[in-house]
Amino acid sequence: MGRILAVAILVTALMAGAAMYYLQVYHFYEEVAADGANDVLLTSLATGSPEPALYEDFRAIDADSSPIRYRACFTTPMSHAMLSETYEIYEAAEPLTAPGWFDCYDAGAIGQALEEGRALAFLGQRDVIYGVDRVVAITEDGRGYAWHQINRCGRVVFDGQPAPEDCPEPPQGY
Known part of the structure; x- marks a missing residue:
């Protein structure tokens, strides 16, 4: 027994x-269907607003179960020189891992490229969801990656603390 x-x-x-x-x-x-125009946005230095960037070969996944499960891969003809003069750099980029079956996205390799200067990280869109930014990294050879990352305001609010004075007011329920 x-x-x-x-x-x-x-x-x-x-x-x-x-x-x-x-x-x-x-x-x-779930696979994210490309809309052909607004899949890759970068925040302009001139306007402070997200603008569509040139891209091809877009692939992305997302999940409703978490605001930070978004991952994307693409290619772009834009150079680092042009990108860094036009779009806002994202200083604290930390690529998040993706499922192994999403083979175009390797967080370890992206992180290493960022550390070595072979890739630059840009703000795609601030607060795409409250407290979560879309970060876009682009390598020297034009391979691009995007992911959602909890920002400074989100870290504080998601820990149950009140939003700092320089952060937007969180929506109801946070």
């Missing part, structure tokens, strides 16, 4: 583990 119970517990634990893995890595993510 004890062996049957032990086997039942083991089988249940294995099934629960497999289900959790599947849900985290596959189930919640």
